[in-house]
Amino acid sequence: MREGTNSTKSGPGQAPRRFVFVLMDSFTLLSFASALECLRIANRMSDKQLYDWTIIGDSEDMIACSSGSRFQIDGPLKELSRDDTVILCGGIDVHVHTTKRLLSWLRREARRGLPIGGLCTAAYTMAKAGLLEGKRATIHWENHDSFIEEFEEVDLTKSVFTMDGNRMTTAGGTSSIDLMLHIIAEDHDEKLANSVADQLIYSSIRTDQDTQRLSVPTRIGVRHPKLSQVIQMMEKNIEEPISPSILARDAGMSTRQLERLFRRYLSRSPKRYYMELRLQKARNLLMQTDMTVINVALACGFSSPSHFSKCYRAHYNTTPYRERGSQSSRLSV
Incomplete structure (x- = not known):
């Protein structure tokens, strides 16, 4: 399991919150890295182990991102702890990489009540698994039209990210930062979230009311x-x-x-x-x-x-x- 750089725990009885990143083939590296870095920096700035993470996928060992770089994962799809938060990382050709095994796994973990989020195009996979029915969601603007045609039951927005109950989606790119800063502020406080943003030199923090495309x-x-x-x-x-x-x-x-x-x-x-x-x-x-x-x-x-x-x-x-x-x-x- 990959963990943050600081080994100090957050205090007696306060276990770190664990994120399980699920890499899909041809995932968008920027979206994944932006989310992961927020957690690492939150640990560093707080001098506590607030967050842990592990990286899994529908593969035995290596998964390639959309730019061709390959990443060693910690393991295959498996049953998770009820305290875990799943973050599905999508990218190009998401409909091709949405496998039956991944869909079955997502449905099973959703039935167990785990919070599940999707970065970039992963909202497609979540919708295909039936996890977004009647929920607000977003997806990269390039996939917006096709998503609407296929999933009429989803309330698709053009926001940079959405949170509806225990379902989260982002539009891709740096919107992962906005989602994670929002989570950090909710888990701890805005001061820590702002410190993370400052370390990232991220000067314009967006909310779920901000739209993803340029004017x-x-x-x-x-x-x-x-x-x-x-x-x-x-x-x-x-x-x-x-x-x-x-x-x-x-x-x-x-x-x-x-x-x-x-x-x-x-x-x-x-x-x-x-x-x-x-x-x-x-x-x-x-x-x-x-x-x-x-x-x-x-x-x-x-x-x-x-x-x-x-x-x-x-x-x-x-x-x-x-x-x-x-x-x-x-x-x-």
Whole structure:
């Protein structure tokens, strides 16, 4: 078992809280390391053994992260103590690495009442195991659309992290830090959590009310309120696209002004920009779900598969069917 660097215990009768990190194949290293470092630093700053941890997985010895580096685990999936907290670490191709054995193990530990959290894309695995039904959850924004299509019973948010009862999820990346700082503050106090953040040089601690994506102006590199307003309307209306004239009217401008605005700042027409948003969502659904091409087309506002295929090929230089086929071939290797 891996433990923190300081061997001093927190006091008589106060056993360290143990986290069990479950590494899935192709897990995101940043999410895992961010969470683990918070626990290590909390031990160091308190000069006590507040937290212990162990690392397991659905493997005999080694598990590779998404960057290819391999990690020695402490052991395979096993029955845990009732005082343990499970943290499932996901990454790319999470639907492929969500094995039947892992799902069975998660369901068994959940029935025993253990708190279970998921980092990055691991919310998918938790939902697949039935652990998030009727719960608030979050997942990396790139997997948001496919998650909604598959798990309608989950209250999916765009928060950096969520805590609903004994279920926790994060959006990936540095959001693991925010979750762990929240846990440390609840377990001990905000002073310790702030000390950990200071050691990490993490100056903007986020709460579960903060959203994971950058604002529209930051993402597009343009600060124009009406342009941002129109793009937000587009992003919220992918399945049933809004005409440029209605977009312009709702933003308080003429269609011609809207055209000029997009060409000036984004070098494309509103129609073209909207199409790219829809095709991006379509590609995510093709790569991350088992939805038929027809259903993907409908979910992205295309009235017919032929029109969808034509637009998709013009943008990605391949057809939706070939995209789906190449993804299946890659994952089967």
